[in-house]
Amino acid sequence: MEVKNVAAIVTGGASxxxxxxxxxxxxxxxxxxxxxxxxELGNAHAxxxxxxxxxxxxxxxxxxxxxxxxxxxxxxxxxxxxxxxGIAHGGRVITKGAAHPLAAYRRTIEINLIGTFSVLSQxxxxxxxxxxxPIGEEQGVIISTASVAAYEGQIGQAAYxxxxxxxxxxxxxxxxxxxxxxxxxxAIAPGLFITPMMESLPIEVQKxxxxxxxxxxxxxxxxxxxxxxxSIISNPMINGETIRIDGAVRLAPR
Ligand SMILES: NC(=O)c1ccc[n+]([C@@H]2O[C@H](COP(=O)([O-])OP(=O)(O)OC[C@H]3O[C@@H](n4cnc5c(N)ncnc54)[C@H](O)[C@@H]3O)[C@@H](O)[C@H]2O)c1
Numbered sequence: 001m002e003v004k005n006v007a008a009i010v011t012g013g014a015s016x017x018x019x020x021x022x023x024x025x026x027x028x029x030x031x032x033x034x035x036x037x038x039x040e041l042g043n044a045h046a047x048x049x050x051x052x053x054x055x056x057x058x059x060x061x062x063x064x065x066x067x068x069x070x071x072x073x074x075x076x077x078x079x080x081x082x083x084x085x086g087i088a089h090g091g092r093v094i095t096k097g098a099a100h101p102l103a104a105y106r107r108t109i110e111i112n113l114i115g116t117f118s119v120l121s122q123x124x125x126x127x128x129x130x131x132x133x134p135i136g137e138e139q140g141v142i143i144s145t146a147s148v149a150a151y152e153g154q155i156g157q158a159a160y161x162x163x164x165x166x167x168x169x170x171x172x173x174x175x176x177x178x179x180x181x182x183x184x185x186x187a188i189a190p191g192l193f194i195t196p197m198m199e200s201l202p203i204e205v206q207k208x209x210x211x212x213x214x215x216x217x218x219x220x221x222x223x224x225x226x227x228x229x230x231s232i233i234s235n236p237m238i239n240g241e242t243i244r245i246d247g248a249v250r251l252a253p254r
Pocket of ligand 1: 011012013014015016017018035036037038056057058059084085086087088111112115145146147148189190191192193194195196197198
């Protein structure tokens with residue numbers, strides 16, 4: 001789909017993979033609105049790329065609806081949604097004899113999985129109801145962010161892998177549901193990418209993670225993630241799929 005002058009929403013667009021995606025879409029002429037809980041970074045990044053920012057917590061349905069209302073008032077009904085909002089929670093099922101705190105498990109699912117579904121369902125309902133002229137064959141495109149941890153979660157990733165496995169699982173049925181409205185639905189499963197989430201790890205850990213990637217032997221860049229978003233948006237035949245972008249890495253148990 002051609003993105004020039006098209007309204008687009010990027011959740012988690014203040015930083016990392018979402019930040020690079022918002023920048024890529026804006027550079028191609030899309031009217032980008034960043035949804036993020038980080039107001040300071042979100043406003044600064046939106047100003048830098050010539051987009052706008054809405055403070056949206058993807059776990060709060062009213063906040064999602066208010067964000068979509070504001071984005072629509074400014075740019076019209078959005079046709080592109082890229083879900084990048086997420087957190088990385090680590091914790092074993094048992095630590096020092098105690099069970100994994102359920103609240104932390106629930107919070108990870110709430111942000112990464114339910115938040116993704118909430119934004120995509122509200123976005124799709126608006127787009128389906130809008131009766132816009134198709135662009136080429138289609139009305140719009142949704143891309144969500146899973147992880148290779150959906151397939152080979154490591155020790156301590158039960159909550160995170162559950163949340164990302166849910167995104168992989170929903171992608172085909174959501175694509176089937178939205179096919180009648182001309183909306184494509186895909187997900188991206190990144191391997192190890194250098195973003196603020198990853199930069200919180202010690203430099204030696206980052207280095208060793210990069211070296212475990214067969215080729216290229218390094219961490220991916222947010223720009224490379226955004227390149228895949230661009231490819232998915234531009235190719236109408238990609239639908240109902242989760243695409244790994246990982247330099248052939250397969251996560252070891254730990
Ligand atoms: N970096 C990697 O190696 C990697 C690998 C696989 C998957 N991912 C996934 O990619 C996505 C982006 O990660 P990133 O590395 O760019 O991290 P990041 O921390 O740089 O960006 C995540 C953004 O999401 C926002 N966010 C968090 N909770 C939110 C909420 N409730 N509502 C709205 N926004 C919220 C944060 O404020 C932040 O700006 C995440 O879903 C992450 O799980 C990242």
